[in-house]
Amino acid sequence: MDLGITGRTALVAASTSGLGRAVAEALAAEGARVVVTGRRGEAAREIAARLPEAIGVEADLAAPDGPRLMAEAARSAYGDPDILVLNGPGPRPGRAADITHDEVSGALETLVLAQQRLTALVLPAMRARGWGRILAIGSSGIAAPLPDLALSNLGRAATAAYLKTLAAEVAADGVTVNLLLPGRIATDRVAGLDRAKAAREDRSREDVEAESRAAIPAGRYGAPAEFGAAAAFLCSAPASYVTGTALRCDGGLVRGL
Known part of the structure; x- marks a missing residue:
């Protein structure tokens, strides 16, 4: 399928690692001109140098x-960007009863x-041109709030309502506006969450990962490239009639429709 985004400009927030980077790489592979951004300017420039x-750009969203x-x-x-990918770092893990006012404000x-x-x-500019794609990298917690997160x-549900x-x-x-909701994708963020859970429960990280895989019908964590491919489609020309949608890329983890 020709995604029809060759020569389109894609601005990808927080794209020096994890899911943001995977989306930037997928869009670049489809011919988009990509603006890689992040707090680590050197990393952003290094990643950009590897793309067509x-x-x-060094910038903290x-x-x-x-x-x-x-x-x-x-x-x-x-x-002006034709494609905007919204992304931001996840807040620290924590129970709802324990979070502070300042932490809520920060989130x-x-x-x-x-x-x-x-x-x-x-x-x-998108509206003036009559073409635009806005995609937010969300979380499966929007569909089913996740324990200890x-x-x-809270923050991602509010963003979903706005979008x-x-x-x-x-x-x-x-202009289409969609969300892509990851489940357990093999990124540093997910690895950190697994380590935190293992420490809280005095278990090994391997045990926590095995338990997580057992809860996923696909039986494994997703690859960042798989998430990037789904994102590229939602940013494409053929996806012009898909809007206001939250698509899950989670291997079947969330059991609701």
């Missing part, structure tokens, strides 16, 4: 000027407010 057409720096860098290099800043600011910067569940509302408002302008 890309630049690396959660910093006050982060969204502006990202949008301006994309425009300077390639023009909302990183997972909601910063992503809304970046969206507002690139959306007008109260801050992530679902936005999708209906801009669909007639040729």
Whole structure:
């Protein structure tokens, strides 16, 4: 299938590692011009240098000027973004009864407010052109809140509600807005969560991973490239009638429809 995004400009937030990097690489493989961003500028530039057409930008989405720096860098290099991939670091694990007011504020800043600011910067040009793709990397916790991830569940659910509302408002302008929800994808973030659970429960990490795999119908953790491929489709021309949707890429982990 020709995804129809050759020459399109894709701005990918927090794309120096994990799922963000996997999406950046998948979009680049389909011919998009990619803006790789992250707090580690050297890493962003190194990753961009390996892609067919890309630049690396040092910018922290959660910093006050982060969204502006990202949008301006994309425009300077390639023009207004056609594709925006929203992504942000997950907050620390924690139970709902134990989180603090400051931690809630921080989760909302990183997972909601910063992503809304970046969206507002690139959306007008998409609407004016009559073509745009906005995709948020979410969490399966949106569909079924995850134990011990109260801050992530809270922030990502709020972002999902905002994007679902936005999708209906801009669909007639040729702009789609979707979420892609990972389950247990083999990234450093998931490995860290497994280590934290093992420490809390005084178990080995291998035991925790085996338990997690047993709960996944596919019987394994997903590969980042598999997640990237699903993201690339949602950002594609053929996906023009898919909007306001939260697609799970989780190997069947969440049992609800």
